[in-house]
Amino acid sequence: MQNFESLNLFAPLEKALRELNYQTPTPIQAKAIPPAIEGMDILGCASTGTGKTAAFAIPILDFLGNEKPRTRAYHPTVLILAPTRELVIQIADSFGDYGKHMKFRQTLVYGGIRQDSQVKSLKHGTDVLIATPGRLMDLMEQGKVKFDDIQIFVLDEADRMLDMGFLPALRKIVAKLPEDRQSMFFSATLSPTIRELAATFLFNPISVTVPSKALTADGVKQSVRYVQRDEKVNALHSYLSSDKVDRTIVFTRTKHGANNLVKKLERQGIVALAIHGNKSQGARQRALDAFRDNKIKTLVATDVAARGIDIEGVTHVVNFDMPVEPESYVHRVGRTGRAGAKGIAISYCTSAETKELKAIEKLIGFDLRVENPKFKFGESAPAAKGGKSASGKSQGSRRKNKSYKPHWQMKGRNKRRSKTASA
Incomplete structure (x- = not known):
């Protein structure tokens, strides 16, 4: 893939990319977009700033534009999971930019705000659901979202998901997805735990890696x-x-x-x-x-x-x-x-x-x-005699404390504290 024009994308999508001056793809885009358009599962190792959002957004929008799947109330077609509310919003903004000449619905689901508007959007039918795991689990348990129609699933920043303790929620969500689906899995690192998780979520994936350097x-x-x-x-x-x-x-x-x-x-x-x-x-x-x-x-x-x-x-x-x-x-x-x-x-x-x-x-x-x-x-x-140090503690009062010892008499103790602090 040398440029975006060679992909023969859905015309309104191609027009938006041209207006955004998208000409030469980034490494993650060049490696991930062609197989993703073909419907293959993707295991991508790339971080923010590499253009990975476009790597999954462009294939998804191309699919929606060409296939035009029907939507039902509470039944999204595409599910994208992200670890934070801010990332959910940014992904949605990207979809808005790339799909500005297309007709599609997207719903953002995240905590910190009332769920009423989110449920209302799901009820009207949505093509793309972008969500954080916590609030999505809440709506699942209430029966406000169903995954029977999911055709594409994206897990973004998987390593951060695990860091935030979302693994149990992820397993419950993925267990509800249809087996006959396309999945794309992105992570900044590929630790053994991440690879094990990917093995349970993906089928014969294409591995794409962009060096962190x-x-x-x-x-x-x-x-x-x-x-x-x-x-x-x-x-x-x-x-x-x-x-x-x-x-x-x-x-x-x-x-x-x-x-x-x-x-x-x-x-x-x-x-x-x-x-x-x-x-x-x-x-x-x-x-x-x-x-x-x-x-x-x-x-x-x-x-x-x-x-x-x-x-x-x-x-x-x-x-x-x-x-x-x-x-x-x-x-x-x-x-x-x-x-x-x-x-x-x-x-x-x-x-x-x-x-x-x-x-x-x-x-x-x-x-x-x-x-x-x-x-x-x-x-x-140095601090003025009897004044305050940078920590705001009185130097004079420390010297009056019988238990106080200068730093050169506390080397062993400081070493133990250092090890504890850095453990």
């Missing part, structure tokens, strides 16, 4: 800065205050950490919003819209919430917390430097996070540039 683009300058844990916020504040830093996504390890970081930044004059799984759908969408519209320049996110988010013009990525999984580093950095643009990614690494750093460097195949190579752990920034 393509995501660590040359246009992204990547570096690491060693810091003490209690100096991270001040370091981030200084970084974000620079005139050279524009639209930035800051990653934290936990939802609680994201909320706390936003509060601390705001106290220092940096306007930021957080997105994570505990935020309502409305709050998450408002935060994303504010970031897209340049109303705020700093978005604080967890891995799960930010996975699949495609926002143009992100200039900087900051790993406030080092990711536990090295693959998550690739996804985080992939938020910037997209479509050939330049980007900067910096990671703040404490002594307890050096294990994660080494795992990341092993995965990406090179050592990150160290911004402060002379830094030594245990040497905190």
Whole structure:
């Protein structure tokens, strides 16, 4: 497949792609679209930013345009599962762009909002159902959606599905699907668990792999800065205050950490919003819209919430917390430097996070540039006598505490704590 014109697609679909200036397919598109159009099962290893949405959306729309399957109330023709509400919305937007000259119905099903409008849409009949597993299970149990007419099933970001604990729900949903169907399964990684899952969902699939190294683009300058844990916020504040830093996504390890970081930044004059799984759908969408519209320049996110988010013009990525999984580093950095643009990614690494750093460097195949190579752990920034350290604790009161010992007398204890923190 050299170009989209060679596919002889459904004419209105081809027209939309031409208007979108889709000429040369990405590697995942070139490898996956032709067999998918032929009705074969696909096992694709590719992440966001590779064009994988088009890799399954184009074959689906071509099928709908040529076959024109009839729809019934509560009986969708195509089922697409995605791990997050944001990704569901983005997939739907892509279908809207590619299918803008076609007549088809799509229904979005996800939690965080009332289900009334979603059920109403299903009742009217829908061609494409794009859903998160949790809310879809709720509707299944209520009898508001039935899978007898499913002809194409897509599982997107399967590895993230497993990370979020959706495996039991996936098995229950797939068990209700007709055996005579086409299935497409996409994942950023192909671990043994993922391969085992694919073996139960797919029939004689075509395997398509896009190396993850393509995501660590040359246009992204990547570096690491060693810091003490209690100096991270001040370091981030200084970084974000620079005139050279524009639209930035800051990653934290936990939802609680994201909320706390936003509060601390705001106290220092940096306007930021957080997105994570505990935020309502409305709050998450408002935060994303504010970031897209340049109303705020700093978005604080967890891995799960930010996975699949495609926002143009992100200039900087900051790993406030080092990711536990090295693959998550690739996804985080992939938020910037997209479509050939330049980007900067910096990671703040404490002594307890050096294990994660080494795992990341092993995965990406090179050592990150160290911004402060002379830094030594245990040497905190000096604070005024009796004043407050970066953590806000009184230095004088710590010295009055009989149990307090300087860091050089606590090496063994710190090592044990480091191992626990990085385990």
